[in-house]
Amino acid sequence: MEPIIDLAHVTKTYRSKGKRVLALKNVTLPVEKGSFTTIIGPSGCGKSTLLKIIAGISLPYEGRLNYKGREIASINSDVGFVTQDSNLFPWLTLSQNVELALKIRGVAKTERALVAQRLIDTMQLTGFETHYPFELSGGMQKRGSIIRTLIYDPDIILMDEPFGPLDAQTRLVLQDELLRIWDANKKTILFVTHDLTEAIALSDKVVLFTGRPGTVKRIFDVPLRRPRNVFEIHNEKGFTDLYHEIWSEFKMEITV
Amino acid sequence: MKDRTATSSASTGLADKNPAESPQRTFALASFRGLQVLLPGLCTLLLWELAAWQWPSVARLVSQPIEIGRGIVDVVTTGIIWQHFDATIKEMAAGYVIGAVTGVALGFLCGRIKWLGDILNPYITLFNGIPKVALAPVFVIWFGIGLMSKIAIIITMVFFVVFINTFAGLRSVNEDYVAIVRIMGASGWQVVREVFLPATLPFIMVGLRAGIPFSVIGAVVGEFIASTKGLGFFINYNQGTYDTNGIFVGVTILALLVVVLDGLLSLVEKRLLKWRPEVEAKNVGA
Numbered sequence: 001m002e003p004i005i006d007l008a009h010v011t012k013t014y015r016s017k018g019k020r021v022l023a024l025k026n027v028t029l030p031v032e033k034g035s036f037t038t039i040i041g042p043s044g045c046g047k048s049t050l051l052k053i054i055a056g057i058s059l060p061y062e063g064r065l066n067y068k069g070r071e072i073a074s075i076n077s078d079v080g081f082v083t084q085d086s087n088l089f090p091w092l093t094l095s096q097n098v099e100l101a102l103k104i105r106g107v108a109k110t111e112r113a114l115v116a117q118r119l120i121d122t123m124q125l126t127g128f129e130t131h132y133p134f135e136l137s138g139g140m141q142k143r144g145s146i147i148r149t150l151i152y153d154p155d156i157i158l159m160d161e162p163f164g165p166l167d168a169q170t171r172l173v174l175q176d177e178l179l180r181i182w183d184a185n186k187k188t189i190l191f192v193t194h195d196l197t198e199a200i201a202l203s204d205k206v207v208l209f210t211g212r213p214g215t216v217k218r219i220f221d222v223p224l225r226r227p228r229n230v231f232e233i234h235n236e237k238g239f240t241d242l243y244h245e246i247w248s249e250f251k252m253e254i255t256v
Numbered sequence: 257m258k259d260r261t262a263t264s265s266a267s268t269g270l271a272d273k274n275p276a277e278s279p280q281r282t283f284a285l286a287s288f289r290g291l292q293v294l295l296p297g298l299c300t301l302l303l304w305e306l307a308a309w310q311w312p313s314v315a316r317l318v319s320q321p322i323e324i325g326r327g328i329v330d331v332v333t334t335g336i337i338w339q340h341f342d343a344t345i346k347e348m349a350a351g352y353v354i355g356a357v358t359g360v361a362l363g364f365l366c367g368r369i370k371w372l373g374d375i376l377n378p379y380i381t382l383f384n385g386i387p388k389v390a391l392a393p394v395f396v397i398w399f400g401i402g403l404m405s406k407i408a409i410i411i412t413m414v415f416f417v418v419f420i421n422t423f424a425g426l427r428s429v430n431e432d433y434v435a436i437v438r439i440m441g442a443s444g445w446q447v448v449r450e451v452f453l454p455a456t457l458p459f460i461m462v463g464l465r466a467g468i469p470f471s472v473i474g475a476v477v478g479e480f481i482a483s484t485k486g487l488g489f490f491i492n493y494n495q496g497t498y499d500t501n502g503i504f505v506g507v508t509i510l511a512l513l514v515v516v517l518d519g520l521l522s523l524v525e526k527r528l529l530k531w532r533p534e535v536e537a538k539n540v541g542a
Binding site: 083093 | 455
């Protein structure tokens with residue numbers, strides 16, 4: 001199968017305080033259409049930078065980055081980007097936030113309200129449509145930020161540690177919901193995290209990055225059966241072995 | 257699979273709203289708070305009045321509330337205040353609108369176009385350092401003793417406070433917001449409309465509210481220097497005749513004018529910025 005994203009020898013340097021900083025070095029990574037791929041690595045290894053390059057908001061780079069066979073040279077509005085903070089716009093109500101992408105794309109008011117309402121209902125946010133973000137809990141804001149990305153039906157969803165700031169229970173619930181959405185739509189998801197359990201629970205492939213400058217250290221297949229139960233993932237056959245296998249390599253990259 | 261925290265924290269956690277707020281109760285609370293605010297002012301007026309009765313020298317220096325009130329009624333009913341009020345309001349309106357519009361516009365340009373901001377900013381800081389009041393005599397020479405010289409002074413005063421706030425607002429816009437709408441496919445103008453304008457609005461409002469007293473100061477200073485009408489002229493005229501009561505009549509009218517204008521603007525602000533959590537503590541004294 002032709003990979004939807006194909007990175008070959010991608011290197012990224014940027015300037016900080018007059019110095020050249022090497023963020024990514026020689027990253028080669030094919031991402032298959034419809035797959036759930038997780039990138040894991042120590043903090044500062046350039047995982048987020050990689051997502052920004054794919055979204056076309058951190059250009060230029062060296063090497064080759066093909067998206068559906070074409071080079072990325074500007075903002076890539078075929079992707080959806082879910083940031084670490086929910087980043088719902090505080091001046092818009094929940095439903096206005098969810099509709100925003102369609103408004104920008106010129107979809108008529110009644111139509112976009114219809115689509116937004118359907119997504120709000122599937123995420124159990126019904127009744128909170130006219131609430132402003134400050135009136136929503138962290139978990140609700142996160143749901144909102146996921147569906148405002150889903151609404152324009154992007155081919156790929158890039159998620160940059162989206163569940164990082166949430167408490168442990170809300171995290172599990174949202175991981176579960178994310179898997180259900182992914183199952184139903186078969187979108188390609190490229191997910192960045194620093195949590196190994198989360199990485200294994202969600203993905204088909206776990207890509208382990210080295211410390212800065214980040215590069216692919218190893219790619220692990222996750223053979224656990226689907227649909228998965230994220231709440232009981234520890235008891236899943238094969239989980240522990242895989243966890244230890246990845247961890248033994250991961251811990252070498254972590255310097256405190 | 258419902259988020260457990262959803263319903264409980266729907267109303268912002270710590271600073272929780274009072275759940276049992278009936279309309280009557282809300283009204284009672286509002287009147288109570290209104291009274292709380294008015295009380296110190298009323299006490300001051302009362303003490304002032306009593307002191308003026310007790311010591312006539314006090315009355316000569318600072319007049320007394322009842323006399324000031326009578327004076328205001330007097331100038332309003334005889335109509336002699338209107339030409340002054342009219343001139344000052346016109347100066348303020350013209351100067352404020354021009355200063356605010358150019359302040360917002362240039363603040364936007366300098367805030368978003370980096371090279372332009374880098375070039376213009378040092379100059380704006382420099383000119384802002386000049387006390388604008390010191391320029392007033394020059395403006396009178398340039399624009400004469402009519403409304404124009406006062407409008408010019410007000411423009412320079414209002415422009416800077418609005419510009420500086422707008423500029424600060426733009427420089428503080430969360431870049432993630434910009435990236436998010438760009439990825440959604442927003443054009444340059446859509447980024448301005450969907451992100452920069454709403455994100456900067458709270459800052460612009462701060463500048464606009466701060467600009468109101470400046471526009472009064474500008475008008476009065478200009479009228480002090482050279483004019484034939486205006487509330488500043490009225491005050492200056494009464495000073496010339498040692499009429500303290502007349503001075504306080506003018507000052508009180510100016511103060512009321514600022515309070516009314518600021519009140520109107522804060523209503524607009526409340527409406528425009530209703531998406532912000534209330535900052536003031538909700539249940540103080542309740």
